[in-house]
Amino acid sequence: MENQSEMVFVLQGLNDSLTNRQIYFTFALMSYLLTIFVNLTLIVIVCLEKSLHEPIYIFLCNLCFNGICGASSFYPKLLHDLLADSHVITYTGCLSQIFVVYCYVFCEFTSLTVMAYDRYLAICKPLQYRTLMTAQRVAQLLLLTWSFSLLESMVGTTLTARLPLCGRHIPKIFCTNWEVVKLSCSDTIVNNIYGYVLMFSHISQTILIVVSYTHLVRASLQLHSDRRKFVQTCLPHLVTLLVFTGSLVFDIMYSRYSAGSTLQKLQNALAAEFLVVPPLINPIIYGINLHQIRSRIIHNFTHKPETQGAHS
Template sequence: MDNISLFTVFTLSELKDKMSVKHTYFALSLLVYLLIIVVNLILIVTILLEKTLHEPMYIFLCNLCINGLFGTAGFYPKFLSDLISDSSFISRSGCFLQFFVIYTSVVCEFTTLTVMAYDRYVAICRPLDYHSIMTTRTVVYLLLFSWLLPAFSSSIAVLLTNRLSLCGSHIEKLYCDNWSIVKLSCETTFINNIYGLVLIIGYCSLVVFIISSYTKLIAACIKSTESKAKFTHTCMPHLLSLINFTLALLFDTMYVRYGLKDVPQSLRNFLALEFLIIPPLFNPFIYGLKLTEVRKRALRAVKVKVTDHFYSVKKR
């Protein structure tokens, strides 16, 4: 038993297709990843450079986009490399780093959406107190909360899983995740299970907070036409992002916990990757299209950049 846990390399599940098909997957995945980078960077740069957008709502949106880039960076480079090299090996340290980045990103998305729900609650239900509540210090604290809590909880998960003796090295997913590694354990995972339960209770409390915020928001909208317009304009993108992310996370949880053996492998792979594909693309588009200020300034920035490039080429 002493040598059981000395696995320095893990193997990930492979796409069981011909190399030509894998090259097609590579091209599509690269296109999606580049699109994620471009659309998120456009919103991030637009919000950072436009002083009129230096408001809590837009700052939290910028944080959401930064987190989207952070999380996808933990998956796409390795996945693209595996498709080209036809290899599914990953080092132990690389595996733990990957699940730390992806899990931190997942929780950060959730905490950021919670913070955004609080911001909309104050803006609509307590508009006269908004600027006195959402001060620069408060915004900084909320941003720290949205990052430090996920990083701390993921770090504890890494430490608890890293201490386990493992009886295998094959992970039944296209990327490393905590539960898949825990299932390889030769010893009891009681502490890991308790910690997982604590995390679930903690995240459920965030869900309760979000539901409570939106209950009060909807009640305020029923009483006021102005509040209803503000809800439709600023809360609908947030609500759509929340629903989309929750469904994506639910699919991944079902895949990890129950395996979905009766579901085709291609669909299982998509369900496992949905939260790494859809939300990072969905968030910038839905906010960019719905929030007028962001849309106008982003289009203006792109137009100016294209015009400058056109004149520089013409001069040559």
């Protein structure tokens, strides 16, 4: 298609939601602001509190930062479309959104894998933990997480960008790689092969997480102290992993097996769940379950100056 860079995609996901656009806009705006607030709150608390400068909390900050990136790849465009009469996005804008969403997904999954490895060392090898999980190792794992995620995203987006397109209607409220690939009028076998490579890569990460948790559960059943540590740090991680994986599966099922335009609102909710739920839920889960973070949050929001505290 000539001048493909000047192409404009039409997002059709909001077609059935225009009658209640003010309600949806208010809900989306509040959800976005709350997501930014809870993630930034946790990041700031960890950064300011020296006692929280531990690997698990640093990895948690990285998870929260990635959550902000993921939410910011989705909400601003949605908020704009809820107030606009036409729901369009440029070719460049669509590829940019695909890249950021891609990166968010890969970074989230890799971060959760790294956190599972950290918990394995902390509980199963406590005497060697300080030696194995040094500041240098933490920096290397963070660099690996982002390098791996950016590389995967760059390759995937580049493979999609090379495809000539014969359509411009996307039946969703945001751009995704699979929806753009389906608009191609040429062979997409390379994209499909790369998809299988990514699937194999993340299945390998899943196996690593399963192996880690097998050891963690075994260790927690043996010692009461390990059981307490498992409940405090590993249980929130497990819930986070299940929420993110479930949300992502909903999106994949929607993209590949959606039944036309029926139940459009439900499909929109399921398709966007992996960009909405994990970034909002992750810091709340950890903030509630991790005693050190919970106590700092309570202290910061209930602390009064000494002059006022003297009267209480």
